[in-house]
Amino acid sequence: KAGLLYFGAATDTPGQRERAPYPDSYPQYDAIFENNDEFGQTTPTNGQKWLFAEPEPRLFNFTEGDVVADLARSQGKLLRCHALVWHSQLAPWVEETEWTAEALRDAITRHIRAVAGYYRGRCYAWDVVNEALDEDGTYRKSVFYNVLGEEYIKLAFATAAEVDPGAKLYYNDYGIERPDSVKTAGAIRLVKMLQDAGLRIDGVGMQAHLHADNHPSADDLIATSEQYAKLVKEVAFTELDVRIKMPVNETKLEWQADCYQKVVEACVKVKACVGITVWDFYDPFSWVPDTFPGQGASLLWFEDFTKHPAYDRMVDTF
């Protein structure tokens, strides 16, 4: 599609999804998902996260992650893998342990060796570190940061590089889509910090959880992508959705269509932009209404399986 390597949709394992609104929601959903003319790539929205992959120390579980990884394999979709080190959806034991630096280093290395080792050769890319930055562009005070400082980021990238040399290694975050934001500056510092340490980082993932009523322009998205592309080989929009303050009306859907269009426009124009992933495609399975009460309708298919105006706008822009 127009110079992009992929256009894809993240999907969840059935047990983790919000309940389907109709008895036949799942078959209808699956039929859209399976159509590789719609989506040539996928990402598990939850299954590979620490909480699922290592719920107890050294007890690894790939059941959830495999559901989506196997779908990717059987349907011939590219797989982005998500996420090795993240402060959220961590197994509780990681936050409950009183760590020494050495023990936490071991736990991170062990986790990455096991998880990235298990999926070795199957991930086009790994989100190695997710959301390490605060809104002001400084490091987020997670258990990893509090014990190890920025060293945990280096350790994660070094370990992932050693375990899966074929996977592209990404730093992934939200709120790093605009060229002039302090958080974007933070992401650039983080990339340089890794490179100064001689470590491999192949890409920056802009999650792109955007707002219909206040979204970046195509020029903004292009300028930001180009800033990253000066440092790394690739950029991608990894978790695109565009939320609306409910209730939905035509005007808001038009703003939303405009936003989706800008993302496609930017990715098509930026040589380093390899692809776009929407964070699921069916509104009832979106994370938005649970996390941001009063907001929703952020994806491309409504609850009744009709399409948002954004769908055609994207297709026309590719």
Ligand code: XIL
């Ligand atoms: C979300 C999932 O979609 C939800 O199902 C889950 O309850 C919380 O996490 N940034 C990320 C994603 O990197 O992993 C998050 O996914 C959304 C924000």
